[in-house]
Amino acid sequence: MPERSRNDFLSELDAVLPFPDDRRSEIIEEIASHLDDAVGDGQSESSAQRRLGEPADLARDLARPEQSVWRVVAGVGAALRSGIGHWLYGYLLGSLLLLLGAIGAAALVQLMGALLGTGWSLLTADQGWNTMLVALAGTVGLYYAGRVIPNRVARASLHLERDVRPWAVGVTTMVALAIALLVVDAPQNWASVIALALAPGAVALGAYRPHLVPPGLRAYAAILVLALALPVMILVMSGSGTSMNVDVADGPHDRNLGQVGPWWPPSVDADGLPPIEGGGWSQMGNGPVLWSAAFEPGALAELHSLRLEAWHSDLATFAIDDRFMEPFAVAVPSRGDGTLAAAIDTESEPGVGAWQLVLTGVGPDDVRYVLVAGGGGNSTFTGSVWDWVTAVIGY
Amino acid sequence: MAKLDLLKGTLPLLVLSVIADEELYGYEIAQRIRDRSGDLFAPSEGSLYPTLHRLEGAGALSARWRASERGPRRRYYAITPAGQTLLADASEEWARVSAGVNRVARATNGA
Numbered sequence: 001m002p003e004r005s006r007n008d009f010l011s012e013l014d015a016v017l018p019f020p021d022d023r024r025s026e027i028i029e030e031i032a033s034h035l036d037d038a039v040g041d042g043q044s045e046s047s048a049q050r051r052l053g054e055p056a057d058l059a060r061d062l063a064r065p066e067q068s069v070w071r072v073v074a075g076v077g078a079a080l081r082s083g084i085g086h087w088l089y090g091y092l093l094g095s096l097l098l099l100l101g102a103i104g105a106a107a108l109v110q111l112m113g114a115l116l117g118t119g120w121s122l123l124t125a126d127q128g129w130n131t132m133l134v135a136l137a138g139t140v141g142l143y144y145a146g147r148v149i150p151n152r153v154a155r156a157s158l159h160l161e162r163d164v165r166p167w168a169v170g171v172t173t174m175v176a177l178a179i180a181l182l183v184v185d186a187p188q189n190w191a192s193v194i195a196l197a198l199a200p201g202a203v204a205l206g207a208y209r210p211h212l213v214p215p216g217l218r219a220y221a222a223i224l225v226l227a228l229a230l231p232v233m234i235l236v237m238s239g240s241g242t243s244m245n246v247d248v249a250d251g252p253h254d255r256n257l258g259q260v261g262p263w264w265p266p267s268v269d270a271d272g273l274p275p276i277e278g279g280g281w282s283q284m285g286n287g288p289v290l291w292s293a294a295f296e297p298g299a300l301a302e303l304h305s306l307r308l309e310a311w312h313s314d315l316a317t318f319a320i321d322d323r324f325m326e327p328f329a330v331a332v333p334s335r336g337d338g339t340l341a342a343a344i345d346t347e348s349e350p351g352v353g354a355w356q357l358v359l360t361g362v363g364p365d366d367v368r369y370v371l372v373a374g375g376g377g378n379s380t381f382t383g384s385v386w387d388w389v390t391a392v393i394g395y
Numbered sequence: 396m397a398k399l400d401l402l403k404g405t406l407p408l409l410v411l412s413v414i415a416d417e418e419l420y421g422y423e424i425a426q427r428i429r430d431r432s433g434d435l436f437a438p439s440e441g442s443l444y445p446t447l448h449r450l451e452g453a454g455a456l457s458a459r460w461r462a463s464e465r466g467p468r469r470r471y472y473a474i475t476p477a478g479q480t481l482l483a484d485a486s487e488e489w490a491r492v493s494a495g496v497n498r499v500a501r502a503t504n505g506a
Contacts, residue, residue, distance in 0.1 A: 026470070027444075030421060033467045034440060037422035040466070053441030061445035065452055 003046055006035055013055035018063050018158045027062065056160060063158045075157030079168060082152040087141035094140025098133050105230050127353050127380045128189030135180070135195035139202045142176055146206025169207045176200035180385065187380035188350070188388045196385050256320040257370050260311065260327075260358050264303065264369035279340070281357065281375050286382045291333075291357055291374055292341040300335075300371075303361035308333050308342040308374060313356040318376030320356050328352060333359070347382040350391050354378040406438055406446050408489055411455065411474060411482040418461075420469040421447060447472055455481050 004012070010028050017024045031052065038048035052058055106122045113120030150168040154161035177200040184196060205212065257263070279293025291308055300306065309327035311320045328349040333342035346355050357374030381388060413419065413427040421444060429437050450456045455478035462468045474482065 029467070030470045031444070033420070033463075033469050034422050034444075036466050037420075037469075038440075041422075041426075051440045052444075053439065058441050058444070061441065062448055064445070065449040 004049065006032070006045060006049075009035075009049050009055060013059060016056050016059040016160050016162065018059070018154045018160055020155075031058075056162065060160055060163070063160070066158050071157045075153040075155075075159070075164070078152040078156035079149045079172070083145040083149045083172065086148050087138075087145040089141070090144030091137050091141035093144075094137035095134075097140070098137055101230075102133070108230070128187045128192040131184075131186040131188060131192035132195045134186075135184075135192055135199050138180075139195070139199040142199055142202035143206040143212070146172065146203035147210045148206075149203075150207050165207055169204050173200045173203045176203055182384050182386050185382070185384050185387075187382050188385065189380070190350075193385050193388050255313070255318060255356060255373055255376075256322065257358060257373055259320045259322060259325075260309065260370050261360060261368050262370065264361065264363060264371050279372075279374060281377065283377075283379075286347055288343040288345045289357070289377065289379075290341070290343050292339055293359070293372065293374065294339050296338075300361065302364055303369070303371070305362040305368075306333055306335075306340070306371075307331065307360055308344055309358045309360055310344050310346050310355045311358060312352060313354045313376055315354040315378060318354055318356050320358075327358070328355070346377070346379045348387075348391060350381045350388055352379065352381060405489070406442055407450060408482070408485045409436065409438065410443070410446055410450065411478055411485065414456070414472055414474050415479070415482060418471040418473045420461075420471050422469075424472070450478065453481075454478075 010032055013031065014024060014028050017027060019027070034052070035045070035048050038051070039045055043051075053061075102122075109120050109122055112118075146169065149172055150161050150165040153159070153164045153168045157164065180196040180199050186192070279291060281289045281291040283289045289310075308331045310329040311327045312324045313320050329344050329346060331342040331344040333340040340359070344357070346352060354376060355378065356376040359371040359374055360368050361371050362368050381391070383391075409428050409432075410424060413424055413431060419427060421440070424447070425438055425440055425443055447456065447458075451458050451472070455475060456472045457475050458470050458472050460468050461471050
């Protein structure tokens, strides 16, 4: 046993005893008077301490007779109550700090854009960035929950905190992981997926490093968050800035539809417009995009295997992105009385920001032709992290 | 009240025995056991205090703080009626066990 002063011995015992304050102080007083008696009787301090054993073992033996299954159930209840409360506190604190960080970063980028004349801006479609910010705030919440859960479980179940910590952290992390990966259903991008996947690790961080932020640094938390958030913001900014420099296309024929295939020759009338009207699309919530268009009788007589295709396109111009040789989603339209209609899912493909709908059909020469540009829009992959990962693997 | 399992340890019986006649505090109890056993038993205080608290929780002992003439106040333990019953039962069981053990040991030595 290492040499300790009596105060250290008693402090260590006090720290590990899983009893309420009044009971703990009674035990400490009793042990202190025992040590007084032993030393007064001629024993050395270290010998008297040695006969009492390690503080943790003594505390464990004192608590053991009072442990029960019901105490463990009480421990789980205490963990839930305090864990949820502290998660909420941390989440709100994290949201506030991130908000400050985002406002600061936006102001900085706008200022830099104005000074350098680049027109930089943080304006961007969501594309999962909000989910990432929420996940970061949730991570702060999990850190705060991790700080208190082992202690509350230990106190309520009358076990030593060091004994229950691995279990409490393990179970809490698994629950948080299941929620983050399987339950949270939201717009996703790679950053939100990483943030959600790593967030449960904050439980262990809080439990094993409860004083991660030194008190002196807490006053500068907002600056710290700004510094951390800035690279992400600049990344977003650079992405949207590039898009904004692309010239806006003029008319349906300039949307890079040549990437899809040749135009169906008879479909272009004397004015250069196809006989199928472009139609329109609508979407309710996160449901599929509902597209419909009217067509002139006989216009599709020579075509078969019609399909509505969704292609990656540029966020600003909706011109089809050269990098993609295939549509990311396809739907077979149904023919009505002079109308075509299709429902197409644009939110199950990771990485899609803007898209362009194109109606195609196979002509008599077995070539797939472009019949009409069906309109463009933007959306974000929406689902859980698990959905995102499985979609990427099956990409 | 459950009987003491003497095969697992005799410390509760020893504690109840030395405390049966008068109130004692922890250090005194350890000393008294050592003295009465002729230094044969010297219970570790690390086991003594958990045993005292367990017996108190079981209603066999009561405890109260008393100021000492010199030094800090001490926590004195006294046996309760339930503790008396437990002591009687435990002593009887111990007598049976030790007699049985002695018989077995003597038979082994005589063989």
